[in-house]
Amino acid sequence: MVTGPFPESSMTELCDLCRRDQLEAIYEPERSTRGLKVYLCRHCGLLQSLPRIDRAQRAPAAVSGGADWGNVRYGKGFRTAAALSLLRKHTDLSSDLALLDVGSNRGSFVRAFLEAAPTASIVAVEPDERVAESCGKLDRCELVQTRIEDAALETGRFDIVHSCHTIEHLAEPARVLADHWRVLKPGGLLVLDAPNSAILDADDIIEEWFIDKHLYHFSARTLMRTVVAAGFEIIAAPDIEDHANLLIVARKAYTAYRAKDMDHREVAEASRLVAHYGSTRARNLAAxxxxxxxxxxxxxxxxxxxxxxxxxxxxxxxxxxxxxxxxxxxxxxxxxxxxxxxxxxxxxxxxxxxxxxxxxxxxxxxxxxxxxxxxxxxxxxxxxxxxxxxxxxxxxxxxx
Ligand SMILES: [Zn+2]
Missing domain, CATH: 3.40.50.720 (NAD(P)-binding Rossmann-like Domain)
Structure with missing residues (x-):
């Protein structure tokens, strides 16, 4: 079965994880060109930026300052080795794997995976034509030049979905994770990597971390809850030593459910983290x-x-x-x-x-x-x- 593109949803201001109307503005990023503010969900503790304008025309590659930083996706290429090493642990790379790569960017992961898995094939989804070109001509790689929300891939087609530093850019991560679940075979693997809000605890932080391109700011706890709510079982939790990235391996398992439970601990922790970041950063900027x-x-x-x-x-x-x-x-x-x-x-x-x-x-x-x-x-x-x-x-x- 092939499903069509997602229906356009209205811009709500509900939490994407728990769907509650309990978002409270707690931080205003420096020099946001989109007027984004950071909100804390008082129910589940997920940090998210509003408004969720994600269909804006892409500007040419450029860098500026403050929250506007980053039409250039900086750290993604560095994460390929970490993802491959986890994949080696949890799958047999010599088998005929079908992998979906979400947000292939310059194709760093695509090329490394095809080399590591000699009979595997990849569907690479990347909307940006300037970067999509770099994986369009590879053997065993089909390039789908669109946004993942519009890709309309076949149900149950893949053994693995790999998504690296992409989920935090999406307007509706829960909905896209549910679609990853749909396109996986039963028992298929999700390898998910995202920036880690734990970096906000760093004593030497000076940069604006809440950049305009990131609509969600996950902790290990909120990312795992989001993944589990989409019907996955976590088989490798994020490395607690890595304060910059959240790399998760999960298996398609359950039927999706709505995350309902209130998470007092996460709400308190996220609130503390953002306050700590604000004061540490101000102190560092002054020096x-x-x-x-x-x-x-x-x-x-x-x-x-x-x-x-x-x-x-x-x-x-x-x-x-x-x-x-x-x-x-x-x-x-x-x-x-x-x-x-x-x-x-x-x-x-x-x-x-x-x-x-x-x-x-x-x-x-x-x-x-x-x-x-x-x-x-x-x-x-x-x-x-x-x-x-x-x-x-x-x-x-x-x-x-
Ligand atoms: Zn929530």
Whole structure:
């Protein structure tokens, strides 16, 4: 049976998980171009942004500041290895698997999976033609260039549904998860990855985390409840050590039901988390000028910066940092989308050899170790300075 596209639903302001009318505005993101506010469901604790305008015309790839950050999907390509390693544990990749990849983006997972599973086939769903092209010509891969809500895939067709950093962008995650359930064979697997709201507890957070592209902000608990309510049994819960991502494996099991129970603990925890984030971030932003002063004070040494994403952006906007004094600004991923940031040209890591910097400042939280290793390899002479250490010293200076 093939079902048609979802009927257009009216824009309600009910919680997507528990369907209660108990959403309370608790946070206003910095520089949201869509006027989004973050709401807490007082019944189940799910954080969600309203209004849920998700059919807006996509703007060309660009980066700006605050909540508007991120037409460029930044971290997705880094998650392929984690998803594949879980799949290896829970399935036999040498069998004839049919996999649905939801939001294939630049095809990082598609290519890695086809290589790891030599007789498997993929249906890749990706609406963005600029990125969909990259997996359109692969063997054993059928590209469906549309939004997942409109894909109208065959019932019971797939052994696996893989969805990486996509669910938080959707207007109706519960409805889309129910559709993943429908297209899976009995006992089929859902591999789901999403940003983790636990990152809001980080002491060194400076960036606006509630960006305009994300309509839902899951914790391990709210994501698992959403998945279970769609009729899945969780077989691998998120790694509690990973505060950035929620990677879940679930099996198609039950009939979907409505999540009804009130979750006092989650409501209290989400409320605490957002308040903590607001105050920690404000304290860190107030110290950023001292980070800029320390970097400026490194002159006449040649300073390269690795990472031109949200941390860098926040340092320029809130710390009055002048990037044009850098000898090099590196960002492997952003470089593919934009030529410069605040008048400073973006370079790839290969430029390090010629630039021969004395210092490399790493502006990253999630990928510090990977970047530091690569930086040491490419510029063995350079001193490596981490953003977290700069921020810690800035607090000391500010207090002095
Ligand atoms: Zn709710």
């Amino acid at each position: 950023l000028t001292f980070v800029s002063i320390e970097i400026a004070g490194m002159a006449p040494k040649r300073v390269a910066m690795w990472g031109a994403g949200r941390l860098f952006d926040t340092l320029v906007v809130h710390g009055s940092f002048t990037p044009t004094n850098l000898s090099l600004l590196i960002d492997t991923h952003l470089k593919a989308h934009v030529a410069d940031r605040y008048g400073c040209k973006l370079a790839g890591p290969e430029a390090l050899a010629e630039a021969d910097p004395d210092v490399i400042v790493i502006m990253s939280r999630g990928f510090v170790d990977e970047i530091a290793t690569e930086a040491r390899r490419l510029a063995p002479r350079a001193e490596i300075v981490l953003y977290a250490d700069l921020l810690a010293r800035a607090h000391v200076r500010k207090a002095a």
